[in-house]
Amino acid sequence: MDxxxxxxxxxxxxxxxxxxxxxxxxxxxxxxxxxxxxxxxxQVLAQNVANADTPGYTAQDLKPLDFGALxxxxxxxxxPVATQAGHIGSPAVGSGLNIRPGEARGGExxxxxxxxxxxxxxxxxxxxxxxxxxxxxxxxxTVTGLYSKSLGLIKIALGRG
Numbered sequence: 001m002d003x004x005x006x007x008x009x010x011x012x013x014x015x016x017x018x019x020x021x022x023x024x025x026x027x028x029x030x031x032x033x034x035x036x037x038x039x040x041x042x043q044v045l046a047q048n049v050a051n052a053d054t055p056g057y058t059a060q061d062l063k064p065l066d067f068g069a070l071x072x073x074x075x076x077x078x079x080p081v082a083t084q085a086g087h088i089g090s091p092a093v094g095s096g097l098n099i100r101p102g103e104a105r106g107g108e109x110x111x112x113x114x115x116x117x118x119x120x121x122x123x124x125x126x127x128x129x130x131x132x133x134x135x136x137x138x139x140x141x142t143v144t145g146l147y148s149k150s151l152g153l154i155k156i157a158l159g160r161g
Contacts, residue, residue: 055120
């Protein structure tokens with residue numbers, strides 16, 4: 001079953017004469033981006049496994065998505081505000097992280113050799129690749145579960161659930 005089929009069926013939410021595509025909701029957009037990243041990672045890992053015996057092949061992986069930047073890009077900037085003199089000050093949001101709002105980094109294919117390299121120069125360790133494949137599959141299942149639950153909550157809010 002296509003995880004986006006429910007989204008396509010409920011494409012437009014009508015309220016007070018305005019149209020809003022569900023894909024425009026920040027949480028839905030972030031989940032879609034994460035699912036695309038996980039799919040791309042699964043393809044890269046499959047290439048690693050397929051080239052496990054290729055001399056000189058270097059294992060690859062995707063650069064992880066920067067979740068903090070993704071959240072900042074898809075949400076309004078909020079900062080703590082002291083409304084009374086007795087409030088405790090808080091550090092600046094994102095200080096020391098060197099992340100600019102609006103930038104989601106990650107997803108580029110990078111050479112990431114495992115800790116072992118065979119005498120032929122191949123750096124693919126099948127056990128490590130299988131662990132990464134399993135982690136990616138579990139992450140994908142988690143995101144699709146969250147996606148389904150989010151759509152269910154939207155249906156309830158619209159009185160259709």
